[in-house]
Amino acid sequence: MDFLKRLKAAPRLWLGLDPRPERYPDAAAMRAHLFGVVEALAGVVGGVKPNLAFFEALGAEGMELLFALSAFAREKGLPLLFDAKRGDVPSTAKAYAEAYLARFPGAAITANPLLGRDALLPFFEAARAHGGMVFVLARTSNPGARDYLELETERGPLWRAILEDLEALNAKYEGRAGAVVGATHEGALEAARAVFSGWILAPGVGAQGGKLRPLERVIYPVSRALLYPEGRADVEASLAAARAFLAELAD
């Protein structure tokens, strides 16, 4: 399973997995619901995007759940995008790449570019070796994106400098570079597209209020509004919500 090939063929809607223990009576109920949603949405969404923070918050058991749920999603034919936002010096970045891209061939990861291009390369090398992809943060969906990502630099706004470098990496790694660009900022996707031709992961739709639009090479992860539609952990409601989002995309 090659992530890039799957991406081209799959629906643009992705299921974000941000499990919240307070929604369940116990850990077994949470586990059953998460497996149930993944099973129900296989063939409906393009893939699953587990956000590692919510699994780490559950301790070592949470990481066991992450790996088991990821293996299950793959069995069901769903590609995996680990929303890890990892970034460290090169020798450490290599360990992060091993942890997710080598362990799950054909998976993608989100990476933080603050430490520079040398620190991104281990992710790209692992993506090439294992049929994966790397989505690099360029302009995030939160208001704080203003503080540094939108800061004016000698190369234009920081997000644009990051996207220009990513465009070069995308050429070198034959399409395996993606960008994370929040759909919450007016015109952000179009502005990103002007400098970056690769795939864009556009968070901020659903609970955060952005809209799903059928743009070329843009995928939309939806977490809360798909996993807990109207605040409920209910597999049928998740399926209905996914179909509503897909209809929005098809308009």
Next chain:
Amino acid sequence: MDFLKRLKAAPRLWLGLDPRPERYPDAAAMRAHLFGVVEALAGVVGGVKPNLAFFEALGAEGMELLFALSAFAREKGLPLLFDAKRGDVPSTAKAYAEAYLARFPGAAITANPLLGRDALLPFFEAARAHGGMVFVLARTSNPGARDYLELETERGPLWRAILEDLEALNAKYEGRAGAVVGATHEGALEAARAVFSGWILAPGVGAQGGKLRPLERVIYPVSRALLYPEGRADVEASLAAARAFLAELAD
């Protein structure tokens, strides 16, 4: 155990825990060595800094090892600094803060500021609630720090804008903000000190070639050169290496 109070009283040398499975015949040998080094260096180093990447690379078992080793270090009186370099939108950053700062009261974490100040606040709130600290990346020790952290912005080099904001956070959170500034760049620690008065974590000494100097409010994490001195996993050699580094600091 309050991290900030411990920091003021403890030696400036910190033990970095970056376990490399290829150094051991099996997982049991690795575990025994890691616990052995932590026990031998309690009372010698200021605390331990596990780098999460190397534990995550070992899968769910690695995370179990991380939490067990962290609990053991605490029993031995060693403060914990989780080198996680996490950063995400605020609601997700809160989950990361819970995963480490709430789970281990009195611990610190490293955080990535790229997503802006709103995304750092959950870490600071958790640090205040649980007697912890947050060390924010400002200028990392790798050559790639040039790409974005040293980029000239409307607020000066990006690292300086980050440190200025951190100085304000440090006032608001009463000393609980630290900065990560690589000791590998000539004059970087002095330049950082000119704008930031709080504690600095200065990686890049030991295997990366930087020097340990007895500067005010600067701590030095050493990983490979303390955990595997001369390439060996040997507790006695680690103890000797720690004493040599401490002598360098006392000069």
